[in-house]
Amino acid sequence: MVRTRSRRPRERLSRLLAVASAALLTIGGLVASTTTAEAADGELAVNGGFEAGLAGWSCSAGSGAAVASPVHGGTSALKATPAGGDNAKCSQTVTVQPNSAYTLSGWVQGGYVYLGASGTGTTDVSTWTPSASGWQKLSTTFRTGASTTSVTVYTHGWYGTAAYHADDISLFGPGGGPVQIPAAPTGLAAGSPTSTSVPLNWNAVAGATGYHVYQGATKVLSVSGPSATVTGLAPSTPYSFQVTAANSAGESPKSAAVSATTTSGGGGNPGGGLPAHALVGYLHTSFANGSGYTRMADVPESWDVINLAFGEPTSVTSGDIRFSLCPVTECPNVESAAEFKAAIKAKQAAGKKVLISIGGQNGQVQLASTGARDAFVSSVSKIIDEYGLDGLDIDFEGHSLSLNNGDTDFRSPTTPVVVHLIQAVKTLKAKYGSGFVLTMAPETFFVQLGYQFYGSGPWGGQDPRAGSYLPVIHALRDDLTLLHVQHYNSGPIMGLDNQYHTMGNADFHISMADMMLTGFPVAGNQSRFFPPLRPEQMAIGMPASTQAGNGHTAPAEVTRTLDCLTKKANCGSYQTHGTWPALRGLMTWSINWDRYNQWEFSRNFDAYRWS
Known part of the structure; x- marks a missing residue:
């Protein structure tokens, strides 16, 4: 997220993106x-x-x-x-x-x-x-x-x-011999169900070019990789699933069956209590910039999740996180700590969630040691307890996940800063329980670029940070309330159509969201297939105004994005691999910049909120 006090320019990351794409x-x-x-x-x-x-x-x-x-x-x-x-x-x-x-x-x-x-x-x-x-x-x-x-x-x-x-x-x-019908898939397992969906994954099958998912005796999905999410299910209902593998020679026998029971309802996501479709915004609370300071009490009802920006480390490697309100010399209209805490309670009483966001553009955090990990847990807990917050937003950017040990499989990371972050967040989740709201706001470079590059990868020579958020997202997917990737400050990114998409329009948002909701082979390797996230875990990150970051998207293009993803209508040139009416909503940087822009972003979302 871009700030202006003690700013470091974004040109370096932009150059890295351009170099990787070129x-x-x-x-x-x-x-x-x-x-x-x-x-x-x-x-x-x-x-x-x-x-x-x-x-x-x-x-x-x-x-x-x-x-x-x-x-x-x-x-x-x-x-x-x-x-x-x-x-x-x-x-x-x-x-x-x-x-x-x-x-x-x-x-x-x-x-x-x-x-x-x-x-x-x-x-x-x-x-x-x-x-x-x-x-x-x-x-x-x-x-x-x-x-x-x-x-x-x-x-x-x-x-x-x-x-x-x-x-x-x-x-x-x-030359090869005749194509053989593939063997039946093995290892079929069900992930954490929601009230209306069940995620499934299984082992890749040699020679398979696709897979068919059966719900009972009915074929309900056909996918290219070894994972899928069956949606449109009834709450509190048991289901049985099987999978077959297919290629040009035909379809394999069915796998062994796996059973799963959907939950009773209430959204079905960790840290429930969010509306079916939510608006997430960052509130500049610890600094000022050209957008002006906005008091917590003045945040409109449109915002369902308010991320306090930012909790910052005392040093890059300490793990010790501190949070304080903007100094009055910088923000003359800043409220007192008591007023701030009272306003948070009022928002929560109205059903809103208030989180502490860690990181941002300048807040580099590297949990390179177990000591830093433990200091992170202790200091973040102190902030949550002092202000009575609902959870944590991870907004690690830049070099926070850059110390790569040459990991090439996102499912088994060994890089210390990655492993320690996963352990720290799981510890916080265990401490605060099922109501703990966990969100993440990585940049596209650290997520979708994993479709092309990851770790040392097959290409060699690329930035080792490319796709470095993938193991964190994967390890925490059952604890994750929302992933809202920043679809801005980005170079061109390749979608599942193997074409490059450029930020600032509906096709970019649609293609990037489709990748996370469909799943994709990491660094082109089908055996390392990143499973899709549930649609209720997904919000799309956009700048609230042209001043807030590169990639501002006009309201009409925002509407087209939501139409395509939730209704498969108004899609344009990119064709999605599914339709996701349960998509959670939008995130923006920031509430302050939206206010500066006469609330255009939030007003457009309020007018759209779909049933």
């Missing part, structure tokens, strides 16, 4: 050196020259056709025409050998043409050209994983652009 684009366009073909290597793509029409190929939304001109070789080529909601993806699944090297190439013509391979079991690859007025060759290489027996090769264009052409698509490498 690096990935560059990597996607590199032609890797050709490996020496072994005796068993051969051409694996079927009908790569489209001489047999579209035989062997499947094109989304009927977007593809074989044409006689222009062609690169032979007498036919592919012509595929994107639409506003479709990128004209044409693909085929090819059998391959595990632990083997492959070269994918093809000739393309047109604007924004992509060639890639997915399901490699290692790092999925793609290459592209933004413009090819004549035939241009695209090429990339990849290596399959230890259990990979099939990959999907594809071409696609860009939403709403002109048609593209492709010809002579080639996948060269060791």
Whole structure:
């Protein structure tokens, strides 16, 4: 969160984001050196020259056709025409050998043409050209994983652009045997149910390209990764679930069944008591900036969760957190401590939640030792008790989670600052019980960039902080009331459509939220699949005004974001993987900046609040 007293500029993080994004684009366009073909290597793509029409190929939304001109070789080529909601993806699944090297190439013509391979079991690859007025060759290489027996090769264009052409698509490498129907999934388990949903996860199955979830005898979901959340359930009701694995050869037998009973209601989230759809805001209480100081008693009823910004450390590594009201020399209208505490009680009596937020742009916290961890628990408890607060907001930014030990699996972190933070928060949760409200406000760099990079990762050389919040979110997902990722002060981030999205518009918010609500392979590895969060745990973070941070979103785009995510309406170019009417709501930086902007953000949300 951006402040102005003793500020450190955000340019460094912005540069890191730009470098990471540019690096990935560059990597996607590199032609890797050709490996020496072994005796068993051969051409694996079927009908790569489209001489047999579209035989062997499947094109989304009927977007593809074989044409006689222009062609690169032979007498036919592919012509595929994107639409506003479709990128004209044409693909085929090819059998391959595990632990083997492959070269994918093809000739393309047109604007924004992509060639890639997915399901490699290692790092999925793609290459592209933004413009090819004549035939241009695209090429990339990849290596399959230890259990990979099939990959999907594809071409696609860009939403709403002109048609593209492709010809002579080639996948060269060791051939595989016939694709086998995958084995039944194992390890099916149910997470913590809510009154209307049950999260499920299971072990990934070799050779599977997707999974089907059954509720009793009825197929209710189809997903690409080894986790899903079944929604639309009745409260206080037992359910039984099974899962199958599928690929081009067919569907496996069903897994062993798992049973779960939904809760009785009341929102179903840890630290309940929030309305079904809530507005979260940060209140500048310990400092002043251009937005002006707002007294607690003057915060409008619109705000359901008020995060006090900020509790700050006495030093980066001490773990000792202190909180005090803005000094009168900086904030002439600041209330007294007694008035502040009385106003908090009044808000709580009206059903509002008031939390202490730790961190912010300048408040770097590194719990690198057990001593720092224990000091954090003790000092945060003291603040909560003194002011009678409802819980804690973790707003660690910058270098707070940067001391990475080379962890590559978010499920088993060993980095001390990560492990100690998880332990500290669990200790606080245990101390205050089920009513403890826990929220987090990481930046997109530390969450969604884990889709591309995480830890040392397969790419090498990237900022080790990329995706570093993922193990914290995952370890605390059953304790987490709300995750409100900051969808601002960010560079372009890749969504699940493998396209880059830029902040400040509905598509960015929709694609970033869809990633957290659908789940995603971390650093492109399906075996490290980050399970989706429940929609009632999700709020979307936006700046309240143009002065509050880069990425301000106009009210009409905010409305379009909520329409798409909760109703699957008004979605634009990005198509979500689901519909989430239980989405909790919005977060903004900040209440003060919203007041400065004549309450535009909160008034728009109040007018929208959906049933």
